[in-house]
Amino acid sequence: SRFNLQFFVKKFDTSGYAAGKKISIQMAARELRYNWFEEIRQNYGFDSIAVAHNLNDNVETFFINLIRGTGINGLTGMSPVNGKIIRPLLFATREAITEYAGINGIIFREDSSNASDKYLRNKIRHKVIPLLEELNKEILHSISLTMGNLQGSAEINSRVMNELRDEIFITNGDDVHVDLEKLERLTPLNYYLFELFKPYGLTPDQTGELSELIAGSPGRMLYTSGKRIVKDRNELIITAPELINDQAITFSTLNELKNSKCFRKVLAAEVSDIKPESDPETAFLDADMVTYPLTFRRWEPGDRFMPLGMNGMKKISDFLIDKKIPVTEKERVMVLLSGDEIAWVAGYRIDNRYRITDKTISVLVISL
Secondary structure, three states: OOOOOOOOOOOOOHHHHHHHHOOOHHHHHHHHHHHHHHHHHHHHOOOOEEOOOOHHHHHHHHHHHHHHOOOHHHHOOOOOEEOOEEOOOOOOOHHHHHHHHHHOOOOOOOOHHHHOOOOHHHHHHHHHHHHHHHHOOOHHHHHHHHHHHHHHHHHHHHHHHHHHHHHHEEEEOOEEEEEHHHHHOOOOHHHHHHHHHHHHOOOHHHHHHHHHHHHOOOOOEEEOOOOEEEEOOOEEEEEOOOOOOOOOEEEOOHHHHHHOOOOOEEEEEEHHHOOOOOOOOEEEEEOOOOOOOEEEEEOOOOOEEOEOOOOOOEEHHHHHHHOOOOHHHHOOOEEEEEOOEEEEEOOOEEEHHHOOOOOOOEEEEEEO
16 A cells, blocks of 8 residues: 555454354454454554544444443443554544545445444434434534543442442452441442442342342342352352362271372371360361261251260251351351261361360371
């Protein structure tokens, strides 16, 4: 070309890609071209990908989102800069660009699909906008001004939501705990729920379900894309979807126990060589009381044991409730069985029958 620029061309099997990913032709074409643009950018060390969206495109996007139903962010239009994508022509109308091209002798091609009214965007372009221009010939600039105002509102909204999230959402390891008392004070609650939980995959359709979860009993849960929200007594817990491994692991000998990857430390020693500590992560058991095979599994409803210091049996479910263990932690609790008896609720308490006494000769030490 007269500007001595590199030119890249590629053809795609858009229909095949759309069918394979179960998405629309429009969405497939968009994904394919943007992925290809990024590939070229990286391969040739370019800084940015400039796309030709103009003011008309931006207003059409406003109407598309308005028709489908959207939050405030959906009405702010396209961003002039979005990562490596830049839109330098967003300020200019399609008419102004065409006029400029005519004056300067710039030849351009128009996508044949632009003339079709099959797509929603084209119906807005060919039917809705001309009708609105009859009411206000500066309608594109009026809506552009409105989008700018909404952008300001969206930024304020985002700042408030981030501050609230910092106050109400507390990160604890991989989980996030949400103070229900503070959350329920917010009005209108459903609006806050969507805005606050949106980063955790909540969709507008699930806002009502989340509201019901909050009003419901502890233990109920809601799955978003990628997260699980669990109702506990006075908080919600946002956690990764639990991949519960229900497989019980059995150890026939001490060596099998030592060689397994289940425990940080396994040690059998004379009682005189051991200093028992009150560490819930470590069990100090009377080795002569332990009966093989040992089994390590998740606790189950109906499981009972005799907590250290007690003489009576207690359901593990009641023991965990008494200790106020959150729902999400409760379901991860493992137990170690000696024969058919629970010798240790791992990470919490050993069984009183397996404790070290003055008759103990050797000790089995197991650490998580």
